[in-house]
Amino acid sequence: GDSVTQMEGPVTLSEEAFLTINCTYTATGYPSLFWYVQYPGEGLQLLLKATKADDKGSNKGFEATYRKETTSFHLEKGSVQVSDSAVYFCALTHPNTGNQFYFGTGTSLTVIP
Amino acid sequence: DGGITQSPKYLFRKEGQNVTLSCEQNLNHDAMYWYRQDPGQGLRLIYYSQIVNDFQKGDIAEGYSVSREKKESFPLTVTSAQKNPTAFYLCASSSTRGAGYTFGSGTRLTVV
Numbered sequence: 001g002d003s004v005t006q007m008e009g010p011v012t013l014s015e016e017a018f019l020t021i022n023c024t025y026t027a028t029g030y031p032s033l034f035w036y037v038q039y040p041g042e043g044l045q046l047l048l049k050a051t052k053a054d055d056k057g058s059n060k061g062f063e064a065t066y067r068k069e070t071t072s073f074h075l076e077k078g079s080v081q082v083s084d085s086a087v088y089f090c091a092l093t094h095p096n097t098g099n100q101f102y103f104g105t106g107t108s109l110t111v112i113p
Numbered sequence: 114d115g116g117i118t119q120s121p122k123y124l125f126r127k128e129g130q131n132v133t134l135s136c137e138q139n140l141n142h143d144a145m146y147w148y149r150q151d152p153g154q155g156l157r158l159i160y161y162s163q164i165v166n167d168f169q170k171g172d173i174a175e176g177y178s179v180s181r182e183k184k185e186s187f188p189l190t191v192t193s194a195q196k197n198p199t200a201f202y203l204c205a206s207s208s209t210r211g212a213g214y215t216f217g218s219g220t221r222l223t224v225v
Contacts, residue, residue: 043216
């Protein structure tokens with residue numbers, strides 16, 4: 001079945017460091033891929049998405065490229081800020097699953113000044 | 114502004130009691146979902162509903178029940194049969210076009 005695998009955390013970075021959070025997926029066909037962010041005590045917010053191969057999703061300085069050849073959707077940011085501290089979830093949905101989402105286990109990021 | 118409202122934000126329950134978590138959306142979304150999140154873990158699907166008056170079990174439905182009498186509302190009841198109900202519960206909705214989920218802000222349930 002469909003699934004998502006994320007790099008395990010926690011990840012701790014200094015402010016202005018480069019961020020990469022790895023995400024790979026298993027799915028038949030062409031799923032849509034998403035990154036969600038969860039701040040402490042809150043629900044998840046959509047960060048970015050990509051719906052077809054080679055698409056690049058971007059938002060708030062974060063980027064991720066849909067790589068079908070490597071079944072990956074790694075999240076990157078060139079210069080992180082303290083306010084980026086949160087838990088990041090990679091997810092996919094597939095038309096054949098009736099829009100049901102499959103989430104990774106989440107990666108906790110802490111950015112220190 | 115459209116969105117999803119979960120209430121209450123914090124809920125305490127005594128063992129052996131049923132409790133109902135509210136989820137209301139005004140996004141005109143057809144599909145609604147309930148997830149459970151435990152500390153340091155990902156999201157696990159409890160129940161979902163694609164249309165009014167229809168719902169399906171997710172991966173961990175035992176000890177939970179839902180109803181979908183209106184498009185806007187998808188309440189979750191945590192019954193006394195749920196062995197370990199203390200968790201953070203998230204409700205979400207989506208259009209059927211695969212645009213992504215919109216999440217509520219969650220309800221933290223603690224059994225005392």
